[in-house]
Amino acid sequence: MQHKIWRPLGLLSPALSAVFLLLVVPVCFVVVYSFWLRAPTGADIPAFQFGNYAKFFEDFFYPSILIRTIRVALETTVICVLMGYIPAYFFYKTETKHKSFLLLLVMLPFWISFIIRTMSWVNILGDTGLFNHLLIKFGILDSPLALLYNEGSVILGLVQYLLPFMILNVYVSLEGIDKSLTEAATSLGCTEWQAFKEVTLPLSLPGLSAGCLLVFVLTAGTYLSPMILGGPGNDMIANLIFKRVIGTLDWPFGSAISVILLGILSIIVFTYNRYLGIAQIFKSMQ
Amino acid sequence: MKKITGWSLIRLYTIFVYVFMFAPIVAVILLSFNPEQFGSFPMKGFSFKWYIKLAQNHDILMAFKNSLILGSLTAVVVTVIGILAAIAFIRYEFPGKNALNTLLLAPIMIPEVILGVALLLFIRWLQQPKSFLLLLIGHVVITLPFVLLVVQARLVGIKREYEEAALSLGASPIQTFKEITLPLLTPAILAGMLFAFTISFDDVTATLFWSTASMQTVPVKIFGMLRNSVSPEINALGTVMLVLTISTPLLAGYLVRKFSRET
Amino acid sequence: MSKDLGKKIDSVFERYKNGDLSRRDFLKFVSITGAAVGLAGGPFGGLTSNAWAAKSIRFDGWGGTTSEAFRKHAFQPFTKATGVKVIDGEFGDMDTYLTRVKASFPPGGEFNLAHLSGLFDYARYVGLDLQVALDESKIPNLKNAMSAMTKPYRAITKGKLSAVPYDYGQTGIAYNTKHISKDKAEKLGASLLWDKDLNKKLGAFGDWRTNIWYAALHTGQNPNDIKDLKAVWNALKEQRKMMKKYWGSGAELMSLLANEEIYATTAWSGRVAALQAQKHPIAFLSPKNCYSWQECIFVMKGSNLDDAQKLLDFMLAPEAAIAVAIGQKYPPSLDPTKVPMPEEVKKLPAFDPTGKLEGYLFADPTYWNAKQLEWAEKWDRIKAGG
Structure with a gap:
């Protein structure tokens, strides 16, 4: 009976020890730091006080940015689902010989550095960018549309970056579905749509939920996209952490914001694992 | 009839998504041929000047080599670790499973700035200098959630019965894994490796903190260029990589077909 | 030994x-x-390599053309002359670098020389107790540097130097000459950045210091001694409504101006010079009390001073300093009355032919560093629209 505990722990041990050493222990430092004080010179003073946390909640400024971050993360996730599921389904169903090549194309944007890719939206959506250039040339518009530097352009940049993760996660899950199941369903009189709804969609949920989790959490921690594509009011929580930790060397306060963010994300991920997660879906499938 | 319209809509939609994903890529490729540093459309000419400069830029090419090495090693290591962990989570029941699963996803929940600084504080406390190994393991930790999520999602779909059948026929657990589970996992493994490679290859923030002076990667170089201006050589480098990635499988396919016809 | x-x-x-x-x-x-x-x-495992084993010295600086010039004119000849290898690192930006230095083991121990922003960062590094006392007799080329540039450093480190001044520049105003006339720009000065005609065509460096500095100029105050802080915040709130983009890097600045996303912005002189060299219709305006700054090569505590001083001397040699200046488009710290400058340097914006830097207003490091925490946060709130 005992091997039942030891075997999974043995399998987990490389991952756990790497994460423990390079993440858990360093994060303990962050937690300790979040109680410290900062001297005006930039030196840190060891202390145990909750001033940094109190400062976060003293008025509506920081919480409102946190709320905005979560909202943007949700919006990005929904858009990624809408834009990612159908192409993944296409790859699953298509009978073309070039399927693997088409899949490879999905990952191609990664050869161009994220910073470059994000900055190149200026060349597409800017006042003199490709999009406005074409619209004006064909007489659809008189003056360029202001498409850049708002929440929309931040989300656009994020979706472009994160979509491959969603598509591949869903695809890998779909690929595992036995095609004879849908064939059986249609032969039993189901329409194509019913077969999809009753068989394919539920069986692809593990991949879809994994993709959602990835997109949501990655968006919540992003700072480069709002920095490059955002306007004056589009900073997200990671931008503030970056400014506090790097800009003003205020590690104690930066640490406190990070602990708060980490706490919220952990609750979300834990709840997800508990009620919506892969193991849960697995159980409902049996 | 209805089937055909539905299917063509799906195809059309997929093409639309591809266009969206490749829009900035196309801009980057076009601008790598722009003789001027700051392109706006319409372009004012066509030149290979940035490609020539890139070929002479030893510094960027070295960084590129570093990025490739780091990305490949990360992909291999993290995939092995990730598969083991995914098996533990999907195939076994044990106390604290949810908490551990959450813990292994934590690397993407902490902003990289914080992770970067925290790890530096930790190795300072241990009084250890930075090294390539540290950078590699750091990248393994960052990419672990990507591999873990995709492999778990696939593993859930692989029926337990297949494995049990093999076991009951007298195969050892390792044989069963090799003959049954692994082939079924292949798409997820490939996707995971691809994720890990690209994330590691493209990581800026954490790498900036962890890399040693002799181990600069391309994104770190680009970050350094931001103060003055990013040279279109970087666009040229990306274009070269795109062309290689697209042409290699096409060329391989063509050669295979050609040789099979001849023999 | x-x-x-x-x-x-x-x-x-x-x-x-x-x-x-x-x-x-x-x-x-x-x-x-x-x-x-x-x-x-x-x-x-394998991490036990001794950091001091190799005979080498580390230099961290801006990448790209700046590094290339250093490598060719200073590092290679230095290695040839002394046998000491220069490990050539790059920092992404000033603040990230300071964070890395602060977190290194022992604090600053991994790093030796760095191309830092003058005064402000010099004071921050000294505040973290990372300074050394250089032996100036070992750096003969330092005599060619403008004394106006070394003086403020001496004021911070009690007469001693922990760095040599290297280059200087200004954060002035860049404007597109196709859309804004020279007369108008010069008449308005700093207030050009509050011009209602430029609504949604304005940009600014996102840094708190630069914005507060220009708001002080706009409200007619001395940036190094702001009396009416409320007027500054109000001016910034007003300006934010007209702002298209607060940029964060020179690369963004150049692309915003070159692509005509914005017509006017606070701008680094060297970047404007680079745009002008590429024939973009961008002019540089240096209003009264323009934000001037300088950069230095800082030596960190724990470095081998003999090697560091030798390397500094190589870097201050006119060939190296001028090549770097042309590469990054900021004038060198060398006194043009002592060292003849080529035409390319003389044409750089912010270049001072007198070598005295009179009329260049630098940020007072004590004043600004003391306000940093409070003002940076207040600025974040204004920027976010609060």
Whole structure:
């Protein structure tokens, strides 16, 4: 009976020890730091006080940015689902010989550095960018549309970056579905749509939920996209952490914001694992 | 009839998504041929000047080599670790499973700035200098959630019965894994490796903190260029990589077909 | 030889002072655990290489053309002359670099020389106790540097120097001459950035200091002694409504101006010079009390001073300094009345032919550093629209 505990722990041990050493222990430092004080010179003073946390909640400024971050993360996730599921389904169903090549194309944007890719939206959506250039040339518009530097352009940049993760996660899950199941369903009189709804969609949920989790959490921690594509009011929580930790060397306060963010994300991920997660879906499938 | 319209809509939609994903890529490729540093459309000419400069830029090419090495090693290591962990989570029941699963996803929940600084504080406390190994393991930790999520999602779909059948026929657990589970996992493994490679290859923030002076990667170089201006050589480098990635499988396919016809 | 030994004894003593014993035990524990779970010593195997073993010195600076010029004109000849290798690092930006230095082991120990922003960062590094006292007699080329540039450093480090001044520039105003006339720009000065005609065509460097500085100029105050802070915040709130983009890097600045996303912005003189060299219709305006700054090569505590001073001398040699200046488009710290400057340098914006830097207003480091925490946060709130 005992091997039942030891075997999974043995399998987990490389991952756990790497994460423990390079993440858990360093994060303990962050937690300790979040109680410290900062001297005006930039030196840190060891202390145990909750001033940094109190400062976060003293008025509506920081919480409102946190709320905005979560909202943007949700919006990005929904858009990624809408834009990612159908192409993944296409790859699953298509009978073309070039399927693997088409899949490879999905990952191609990664050869161009994220910073470059994000900055190149200026060349597409800017006042003199490709999009406005074409619209004006064909007489659809008189003056360029202001498409850049708002929440929309931040989300656009994020979706472009994160979509491959969603598509591949869903695809890998779909690929595992036995095609004879849908064939059986249609032969039993189901329409194509019913077969999809009753068989394919539920069986692809593990991949879809994994993709959602990835997109949501990655968006919540992003700072480069709002920095490059955002306007004056589009900073997200990671931008503030970056400014506090790097800009003003205020590690104690930066640490406190990070602990708060980490706490919220952990609750979300834990709840997800508990009620919506892969193991849960697995159980409902049996 | 209805089937055909539905299917063509799906195809059309997929093409639309591809266009969206490749829009900035196309801009980057076009601008790598722009003789001027700051392109706006319409372009004012066509030149290979940035490609020539890139070929002479030893510094960027070295960084590129570093990025490739780091990305490949990360992909291999993290995939092995990730598969083991995914098996533990999907195939076994044990106390604290949810908490551990959450813990292994934590690397993407902490902003990289914080992770970067925290790890530096930790190795300072241990009084250890930075090294390539540290950078590699750091990248393994960052990419672990990507591999873990995709492999778990696939593993859930692989029926337990297949494995049990093999076991009951007298195969050892390792044989069963090799003959049954692994082939079924292949798409997820490939996707995971691809994720890990690209994330590691493209990581800026954490790498900036962890890399040693002799181990600069391309994104770190680009970050350094931001103060003055990013040279279109970087666009040229990306274009070269795109062309290689697209042409290699096409060329391989063509050669295979050609040789099979001849023999 | 004796120097190395001394250093090792120092480091052993440091470790002893820090109560290292328990940490070593911890490390052992970690290694054993790591080996047990198959990591073969975890991330710490093979990490024991001695940081001081190789005869080398580290320099961190801006990448790209700046690094290329340093490598060719200073590092290679230096290595040839002394046999000491220069490890050439790059920092992403000033603040990230300071964070890395602060978190390195021992604080600053991994790093030796760095191309830092003058005064402000010099004071911050001194505040973190990372300074040394340079022996100026070992850096003969320092005599060619403008004394107006060394003076403020001496004021911070009590007459001594922990850095040599290297280049200077201004954060002035860049404007597109196709859309804004020269007369108008010069008449308005700093207030051009509050011009209602430029609604949604304005940009600014996102840094809190630059914005507060220009708001002080706009409200007719001395930036180094702001009396009416409320007027400054109100001016910034008003300006924010017209702002298209607060940029964060020179690359963004150049692309915003070149693509005509914005017509006017606060701008770094060197970047405007680079745009002008590429024939973009961008002019540089240096209003009264324009934000001037300088950069230095800072030497960090724990560095081998002999080597560092020799390297500084190579870097201050006119060939190296001028090549770097042309590469990054900021004028060198060398006094143009003592060292003849080529035409390319003389044409750079912010270049001062007199070598006295009169009328260049630098940020007072004590004043600004003391306000940093409070003002940076207030600025974040205004920027976010609060």
